[in-house]
Amino acid sequence: MIVKLLMGTILLTQILLVIAMAFATFRVLRGPRAQDRVLGMDTLYVTATMLLLTFGIRTGSILYFEAALIIALLGFVSTAALAKFLMRGEVIE
Amino acid sequence: MTHLAEIPAWAAVLTAVLLLTGAVLTLIGTVGLLRFDSFYQRVHAPTLGSTLGIGCILLASMLFFSVLESRAIIHELLITALMVVTTPITLMLLARAALYRDRTEGSDEVPPPPSD
Numbered sequence: 533m534i535v536k537l538l539m540g541t542i543l544l545t546q547i548l549l550v551i552a553m554a555f556a557t558f559r560v561l562r563g564p565r566a567q568d569r570v571l572g573m574d575t576l577y578v579t580a581t582m583l584l585l586t587f588g589i590r591t592g593s594i595l596y597f598e599a600a601l602i603i604a605l606l607g608f609v610s611t612a613a614l615a616k617f618l619m620r621g622e623v624i625e
Numbered sequence: 626m627t628h629l630a631e632i633p634a635w636a637a638v639l640t641a642v643l644l645l646t647g648a649v650l651t652l653i654g655t656v657g658l659l660r661f662d663s664f665y666q667r668v669h670a671p672t673l674g675s676t677l678g679i680g681c682i683l684l685a686s687m688l689f690f691s692v693l694e695s696r697a698i699i700h701e702l703l704i705t706a707l708m709v710v711t712t713p714i715t716l717m718l719l720a721r722a723a724l725y726r727d728r729t730e731g732s733d734e735v736p737p738p739p740s741d
Contacts, residue, residue, distance in 0.1 A: 534637045535629045541641035545682075548648035552674070555655040559667075567664055567723040574715060575658055575671040579651060581704065582674075582682045586644065589689050592628035597686070597700065604704050608711040615718035619725055 542590045549583045570614045577607025628693060636692040640685045647681030650674060663734050664723050668716060675712045680705065 556579060559572035581600045588596030613623050632640075650673050657670025683701045690698040727735045 534632060534634055537641060538629050538632065538637050541644055545644045545648040548645075548652045552648075552652045552655040555652075555659045556671075559658050565664065565723075565726075567719060567726070568667065570719055571664070571668060571671065572658065574719070575655060575674065578671070578675045578679060578708075579655070582647065582651060582679055585682050585686050585701075585704075586648075589640070589644070589686055592693065594690070597704075601704055601707075604707050604711075608707065608715060611715040612711075612718055615715065615722045618722035619718070 539590075542586055545586050546583060546590075549579055549586065553579045553583070566618055570611060570618065573614070574607060574611045577603055577611070581607070632689070632692060636688060640689045643681045643685035643688070647678045647685065650681065651678035654678065665720070665734070665736055668720050668723075672712065672716065675708060679708055 553576060556572045556575040560569050560576065563569055581604045584596045584600040584603065588594070588600070617623050629637075654671045654673035654675075657673070658667055661667045661670060683705050687699060687701045724735065
């Protein structure tokens with residue numbers, strides 16, 4: 533009973549998160565401008581972090597947490613670099 | 626899924642509620658990202674997911690693993706701290722970059738400057 537409840541909830545959570553990622557991907561693909569695409573990428577990183585955490589709960593493994601941490605870290609760096617690029621036309625001056 | 630059977634009922638229900646809350650909030654945020662009209666409206670929407678959404682899911686993960694292994698597992702606080710620190714920085718950088726680009730192009734989408 534409890535296992536069924538948890539499995540069903542985790543599956544539903546993952547489906548909702550994948551739909552959210554699909555919306556963000558649509559924003560990345562359709563623009564209309566560069567800053568919208570960067571915003572979509574940032575949302576995609578956050579949602580991917582959450583999806584990996586739910587994978588971790590599902591399998592009971594700590595390994596997924598580390599992947600989620602790395603995605604969150606790289607998401608920050610890449611969004612900051614892209615915003616700098618949009619502002620100045622260069623990342624490292 | 627043997628490890629799921631070792632979880633007591635209260636922890637399972639709490640984990641399920643937290644997971645669903647986080648996912649639904651994230652979905653609402655991305656619907657806003659999809660449907661709002663201008664960039665300055667859209668930049669607000671996904672923060673629903675990157676604050677409360679990921680917060681709920683991190684709480685669910687902390688609760689689940691702490692109960693599963695009968696000791697406090699709080700390394701999810703790393704992601705929490707990272708998100709709390711980085712989300713405002715990235716979105717402010719991005720909004721300022723967009724404002725700069727729109728102003729130099731003379732776009733009429735730019736919100737007016739503060740009055741005082």
